[in-house]
Amino acid sequence: MTASRPFVLTPGEPAGIGPDLSLLMAREMQPQAVIAIASLELLKSRGDLLALDIQLLPVSPGAWPQKPAPAGSLYVWDTPLQAPAEPGRLEARNARYVLDTLTRAGQGCLAGDFAGMITAPVHKGVINEAGIAFSGHTEFLAELTHTEQVVMMLATRGLRVALVTTHLPLKDVAAAITAERLCRVTRILHADLVDKFGIAQPRILVCGLNPHAGEGGHLGREEIEIIEPALALLREEGIDLIGPLPADTLFTPKHLEHCDAVLAMYHDQGLPVLKYKGFGAAVNVTLGLPIVRTSVDHGTALDLAGTGRIDTGSLQVALETAYQMVGSRC
CATH class of the missing domain: 3.40.718.10 (Isopropylmalate Dehydrogenase)
Known part of the structure; x- marks a missing residue:
C-alpha cells in the first residue's frame, strides 16, 4: 500500500556518506515517495563524482509528490549549504545546514506533510565545534517535538x-x-x-x-x-x-x-x-516521538565518502521499517 504522504530523508553530514547513500538508493524505485531534504548542488556534485546518472527532481512546499519517483531519479527539497562541501573533509560552517534539514523534516512530519523521516548519520563533533550544543538526533528531535521521554x-x-x-x-x-x-x-x-x-x-x-x-x-x-x-x-x-x-x-x-x-x-x-546478528542491515528507531523516525545504524564514514565503496543495506532497512511503521498505523 502506498502512503498518501511522502517520506523524507535527511542525508546528514555533507562530507560523509549520507549524500552517497541517498543517490545510490535512488537507482531503484522505492515503493513510497521519498524526498531528500538536501542541497541540490551537493547531490549533483556527489553524483558526478560517483558517476551516477541520477535525475534530481526539485520539489517545494505545497506541491509534495505522492507517487514514488521513477528508478534513477530523486525528489529533492533544496536546502542550501553554508559552505562548499568536500567528501571526507568536515566544515563547521555547514553545521547549520545539517540542523536545517532536520528541522524541516521534523516540522513537516508534525504538520502532517510527511508520513515519517529517515535520517542518515550526522557528525556530532563538528556541530559542537560550530558552537551549537548538540548531543544527537534523538535529543534534537525530542526537543523539536516537545517530547519529554524517548x-x-x-x-x-x-x-x-x-x-x-x-x-x-x-x-x-x-x-x-x-x-x-x-x-x-x-x-x-x-x-x-x-x-x-x-x-x-x-x-x-x-x-x-x-x-x-x-x-x-x-x-x-x-x-x-x-x-x-x-x-x-x-x-x-x-x-x-x-x-x-x-x-x-x-x-x-x-x-x-x-x-x-x-x-x-x-x-x-x-x-x-x-x-553481530545484523550489522549493516539494522535500523535505529526512536520510540516515544509523535512522529515516525528511523535511522541507519552506522556513522558518517568520512573515509568512504565519494568512493562508492559503501553498503546501502542499513539505509534500505531504515526505509522499509519506516514504511512498515506508517502502514501499521493506517
Missing part, C-alpha cells in the same frame, strides 16, 4: 532491542536503573510496539542488570529491589513481560522465538548481540 531501539530482521539507559559510563548505570525510569521506558516500548508496529499484544523479554540476573541477590540486589517490583506493577497494567532474565542466556532462540522485543538495561548489554 527510547532508543535498534532492530534487525528477527530481533528488536530497546534500552533502559543509553550513553552512560558503566559505573553510572546501576544508579540510573530506577523503578520510575524502568516503568516509563517499558510503557513507551509497549505503546509503540502496538501503535507503530501493529503488534496487538507484544511480549517483551527483560534483561536483568547483574550476571545471572543477580542470582537471588548473591550477585547484586537490583533485580530484587527495583526490577522485579517494577515489572510486577507493569504486569498489572496488562503489559506482557518475561523476566528479569540473565542476559547471557536470554539471547538464544529458545527465548527469542516467542518475543517481540528485548529490553536491555544498558547499551553494551543488548546492542553487541543485535549488531
Whole structure:
C-alpha cells in the first residue's frame, strides 16, 4: 500500500556518506515517495563524482509528490549549504545546514506533510565545534517535538532491542536503573510496539542488570529491589513481560522465538548481540516521538565518502521499517 504522504530523508553530514547513500538508493524505485531534504548542488556534485546518472527532481512546499519517483531519479527539497562541501573533509560552517534539514523534516512530519523521516548519520563533533550544543538526533528531535521521554531501539530482521539507559559510563548505570525510569521506558516500548508496529499484544523479554540476573541477590540486589517490583506493577497494567532474565542466556532462540522485543538495561548489554546478528542491515528507531523516525545504524564514514565503496543495506532497512511503521498505523 502506498502512503498518501511522502517520506523524507535527511542525508546528514555533507562530507560523509549520507549524500552517497541517498543517490545510490535512488537507482531503484522505492515503493513510497521519498524526498531528500538536501542541497541540490551537493547531490549533483556527489553524483558526478560517483558517476551516477541520477535525475534530481526539485520539489517545494505545497506541491509534495505522492507517487514514488521513477528508478534513477530523486525528489529533492533544496536546502542550501553554508559552505562548499568536500567528501571526507568536515566544515563547521555547514553545521547549520545539517540542523536545517532536520528541522524541516521534523516540522513537516508534525504538520502532517510527511508520513515519517529517515535520517542518515550526522557528525556530532563538528556541530559542537560550530558552537551549537548538540548531543544527537534523538535529543534534537525530542526537543523539536516537545517530547519529554524517548527510547532508543535498534532492530534487525528477527530481533528488536530497546534500552533502559543509553550513553552512560558503566559505573553510572546501576544508579540510573530506577523503578520510575524502568516503568516509563517499558510503557513507551509497549505503546509503540502496538501503535507503530501493529503488534496487538507484544511480549517483551527483560534483561536483568547483574550476571545471572543477580542470582537471588548473591550477585547484586537490583533485580530484587527495583526490577522485579517494577515489572510486577507493569504486569498489572496488562503489559506482557518475561523476566528479569540473565542476559547471557536470554539471547538464544529458545527465548527469542516467542518475543517481540528485548529490553536491555544498558547499551553494551543488548546492542553487541543485535549488531553481530545484523550489522549493516539494522535500523535505529526512536520510540516515544509523535512522529515516525528511523535511522541507519552506522556513522558518517568520512573515509568512504565519494568512493562508492559503501553498503546501502542499513539505509534500505531504515526505509522499509519506516514504511512498515506508517502502514501499521493506517
